[in-house]
Amino acid sequence: MIAASNLSKVYGAFRALDKVSFDVRRGEVVGFLGPNGAGKSTTMRILTCFLAPTSGTARLNGLDIFDSSLEVRQNLGYLPQRAPLYTELSVFEYLRFAASLRQLDYGTFMKRAKTVVEVCGLAQVLGKEIRQLSHGYRQRVGLAQALIHDPPILILDEPTSDLDPNEKAEFLDYLKQIGRDRTVLLSTHNLAEVETACARAIIVSRGRIVADGSLGDIRGRSGKVRYTLTIEDPKGELKASEVSEALAAVPGVSTVDQRPVQGKSLSFEVSAAEENDLRPQLSQLVLQKGWMLLELRRDAQTLEDVFRALTVGDARRNRNLKASAVEEDDNDDDDDDDDDDDDDEPAAPAARA
């Protein structure tokens, strides 16, 4: 339903998109991930015919974005970032406006409006002017206008950014439901959302696709697993450095990080290749040393880890740090992942210039 082939977009010397190709089939809800400034919005603007790619093209529903731009947009529901709406209109008037530009007659509009208003929870504010609404409600209105004509393709640019957790959950549920016979491309930096709503993700970084596949595939991509190991140390006599050295000496272990201490215990994060389960060796080591084991857990890498590993260059570049810093901090998982998002924004224009 959505087929992008070799999309490139160049702003002066800045390459916002570099040969981006992907396919989204009918009935798929695909998460479009990437740090800010990676090219998510640019791609979406190209797909919605707001921008033209410098080279490459895309087909939606078999229609080319250059040759049948109007038809493409007829088949499309789009919510731009931050839901820019005409604030002087009331919610009802806005929906009516969008519907009439989409050639819905009044009867069809009212029928659709009932559904959409219910789904987006707008019944209470229908008569209110949009400027009086909170950001969360504005976003719902933006969603409502994207759904008003029941489009086969939905392109949503950070649709949940201003919603509260309950609204998010409801919205993602709805998305899953309508996603069964539609095509949905959803951009976000919230990885938990992708894990709830999408079966597949596309990760972009610096204008290129760095990962595209089912969530399972993407998680497995790094080929690493993490072990969390906690030992008790009631008298405070264990030295963290000794323990971590001993752990690092176990064959197969690639890195050991100490986690923040909780009470009288020491906690470590051990990462290792995926093939062999190291839990027997680790527990043996603990027994040998006579430590008191509180916890030993094996986790597959989370989507978040992969995301950070794949896009870390982006974040570093945007923070104007040296590329050499990348390796050192590669496995630094304790950072809050949100700080990627916050830091990028001011740096992005600098990168363009």
Next chain:
Amino acid sequence: MTTETNANLLDTPERAPAAPARTLTKPSFIANVVTIAGRELRSYFDSLTAYVVIGITLLAVGGFMFMGDDESFWKTDRATMVRMFEMLPWMIAGIVAPGVTMRSVAEEKRSGTLELLITLPVRDSEVILGKYIGAMSLVLVLLAGSLLYPVAMFTKPFWNLGVLDWNPVWSGYLGLVLLSLAAVSVGLFFSSITENQIVAFFLSSFTLLALTAIGKAVGSVQGWGGDVLAFVSILTRFQPFAKGLIDIRAVVYFLSIAAIFLAASFRSLESRKWS
């Protein structure tokens, strides 16, 4: 429309049909232009723009007409509206057209609403034409408002000061409409090249006032220089209309300016794709 009535209309929700309804109706050019123009006009009256522009203009015209120097309405003591037609071209060029059009595209670009508008199935030309017609409608409302002056002065239930020859008034209004068509188009163009409505206002106000003012210089420039100025000036093109003459060359002049700047606005809107 109140919240309650809407809630009643919509209180029996239905599930979405399994098969998406495709909107395959051929988009109607006229219908889209009308929808966009309607929204545009609505938003003028919703913000202060419409009231401020209409208010200021009518006050200024009234002030100029009835007060001031020896040629003011009372002092000339004749049944004529010439004085009003002296003032209105300047007001339209300097304030009305720039003020009405400054937001049109610039503000939509700044706030991002343009993106939502353009990703609806509308042609760029429909957007430009819709905005043009919306802005033009407001100017027409204003011109209709200024009719109050001749009506109040020269018709029966009001003062009825004398027998007014209405023909130059009508031809004058025809001239004003033509002038507005050109001026609004220029304003729309400047609004489409910037994201800042204040910049748009000053650019179009300056351009239009300059085009008007060079008409004043026509008399003082001899030979072909004067001819050139007279050829490009809004003022010299307009003046015959106020005297009751409909000059076809002036009609063509105003319509050409309107067409050229509309095309330029269209190109400017389209250029977002490639920048």
